Amino acid sequence: MNVSSPMTPSRSPSSMPERILHRLDWHVIRRLDGLLQGNYHTLFYGPGLDFADLREYQPEDDIRHIDWNVTARLNEIYVRQYYEEREITAWFLLDISRSMAFGPADRTKQLVMIDLAGTLARLLTRQGNRVGAMLYNGTGGRTIPPLGGQKQVLRLIRELGREDGGPGIGETDLKPLLQAGHNTLKRRSLVFLMSDFFSLPGWEKPLALLNRRHDLVAIRLWDRREDELPAAGMLYVEDSETGEQVYVDTGDPVFRHRLQAAVAARETALQESLNRAGVDLYAVSTDDDLVQALVRMASLRKRRRR
DSSP: OOEEOTTSOOOOOOSOHHHHHHHHIIIIIHHHHHHHTTOOHHHHOOSOSEEEEEEEOOTTSOGGGBOHHHHHHHTSOEEEEEEOOSSOEEEEEEEOOGGGGOSOTTSOHHHHHHHHHHHHHHHHHHTTOEEEEEEEOSSOEEEEEEEOSHHHHHHHHHHHHSOOOOOOSSOOOOHHHHHHHHHHOOSOOEEEEEEOOOOOSOOHHHHHHHHHHSEEEEEEEEOGGGSOOOOOSEEEEEETTTOOEEEEETTOHHHHHHHHHHHHHHHHHHHHHHHHHTOOEEEEETTSOHHHHHHHHHHHHHHHTO
16 A cells, blocks of 8 residues: 555645746756756667667677577677667656655655656757657546647646646556557657556556667656654554555554565565566655756666666
């Protein structure tokens, strides 16, 4: 059960996208420009989008670029080389289900998502790229067609700020969002998947298919208070996905042990699912400094490509 507490209410996102973007420009993007010195290559760009040529495999090459048909025919390992396009299309697949409203009042997972998606969209459009989005609230969703420019960033922020989370009946299922992405995005794109990954099982296959076709960046948004409860005596706790409430003794050692065991089992299952899909996951906490989180993400992406 995804545990939430009445001690951590959520606040509605600001209805002023211009203010949010202005804050991001001054407090996030300016710092990123200084730390990354304008080199967003490691943060954004994957192996390229257009096939260029074949060459023999070298030890530092990414095995995902091996052309198995040519390798089998020539009995030597060959890899595909790509041209990197100057302009790319980026898509945001965004989970805005009820559990994303969890966290401190001024720093819920949804508010962190707004800042993170707004920052990435701003950086991409600033370089002449187009961005689009698919927003999924657990029962349905809406699509923002890809466009460039500041107005598109403001539209994305505005849409993310709309309060239309799912009705809280049953758990979120990420499978429809991932299938929609796979079925809709025909041309190879840069795809940012953002979710807390509280979902029914069965999403591994569409995630793997999406990762095979596109340059996928999977980002998990989380809050440490979801995995722990203060020893504060008897409390009502609520499952933020289903709305189910349970009255528990938070000081009971047996209850606390069972909670930690459930958290550990959930983490193990998530990692196994990601491993089966062949996807690396980047974690961003509601406690993180966004600039440092993005720099850490860039460093990890660069290291994993070697």
